[in-house]
Amino acid sequence: MIGTPRVHFRLTDSTNERARTLAAAGVPHGTLVTADEQQAGRGRQGRAWTAPPRSAVLMSVVLRDLSEMLPLAAAVAVCEALPVAARIKWPNDVWIDGRKVAGILVEGRPQEGWAVLGIGLNVATEEFPAELRPTATSLHLEGVALTTDEARERLLAALAGWLPRPANEVLAAWRPRDALLGRPVRWSNGSKEGIAAGVDDSGALIVQTVDGRVTLDAGEVHLER
Numbered sequence: 090m091i092g093t094p095r096v097h098f099r100l101t102d103s104t105n106e107r108a109r110t111l112a113a114a115g116v117p118h119g120t121l122v123t124a125d126e127q128q129a130g131r132g133r134q135g136r137a138w139t140a141p142p143r144s145a146v147l148m149s150v151v152l153r154d155l156s157e158m159l160p161l162a163a164a165v166a167v168c169e170a171l172p173v174a175a176r177i178k179w180p181n182d183v184w185i186d187g188r189k190v191a192g193i194l195v196e197g198r199p200q201e202g203w204a205v206l207g208i209g210l211n212v213a214t215e216e217f218p219a220e221l222r223p224t225a226t227s228l229h230l231e232g233v234a235l236t237t238d239e240a241r242e243r244l245l246a247a248l249a250g251w252l253p254r255p256a257n258e259v260l261a262a263w264r265p266r267d268a269l270l271g272r273p274v275r276w277s278n279g280s281k282e283g284i285a286a287g288v289d290d291s292g293a294l295i296v297q298t299v300d301g302r303v304t305l306d307a308g309e310v311h312l313e314r
C-alpha cells in the first residue's frame with residue numbers, strides 16, 4: 090500500500106527529512122509523511138520549497154521496491170493525478186502551460202534498500218512572490234477546485250498504479266509529456282547548449298549539440314525561453 094501508515098505534522102522542517110529518518114529506522118514500504126507546512130522544504134540543487142500553510146500537498150513516501158524508472162514513473166503519476174493537462178520538464182518538474190505546479194525529489198540509500206519520494210504540489214496558492222509569478226502556478230490558479238486532501242488522495246492512487254509499471258510502459262507515458270522535446274536547453278551552469286531530443290531507455294536526457302548527441306543522467310537543465 091502506498092500511503093499507509095501515515096505520519097502527519099502540522100509543522101516540520103522537511104517531509105523528506107522526516108521520511109529519511111523513518112526509512113533508516115525500518116518503517117515499511119509505502120509509509121507516508123505529510124505536513125501542513127514546512128520550514129526547510131527543499132527541491133533539487135538544495136533549493137527551498139515554500140508554500141503557505143495548508144495550500145499545497147507536501148508529502149514524502151518511503152519506498153523499498155526500487156527502480157531506476159522511479160523519477161519518471163512518479164512524474165507520470167503526478168500528471169495522471171491532475172484533472173488538467175500537464176507536461177514534464179526533465180528531470181523533476183511538472184508544468185501546466187509552461188509554469189511549475191509540482192516538484193519531485195528522490196533521495197535515498199539504495200545500498201540499504203530504500204528511497205524517499207518527495208512531492209510538492211501547489212493546490213490552493215492564490216499568489217506567488219514576484220520572482221516566481223512568471224514560472225509558478227497552482228491548481229487553484231488553473232481553475233481546478235480540489236482540496237489538498239483530495240489532491241493527495243489522487244496522487245497516492247496514481248503512484249500506486251504507476252510505480253510498479255515496467256520501464257517500457259513508463260517511458261511510453263512519459264515521452265508524449267516531454268516539455269523539453271525539440272527546445273533549446275543549457276546545462277553545466279549555462280556553459281553548454283543544445284536541442285533536447287527526448288530521453289533514452291534509462292531515462293537520461295538526450296541533447297543534440299553541434300558536436301553530436303550527448304546524454305545527461307543527472308544535473309540541472311535550463312530551458313531557453
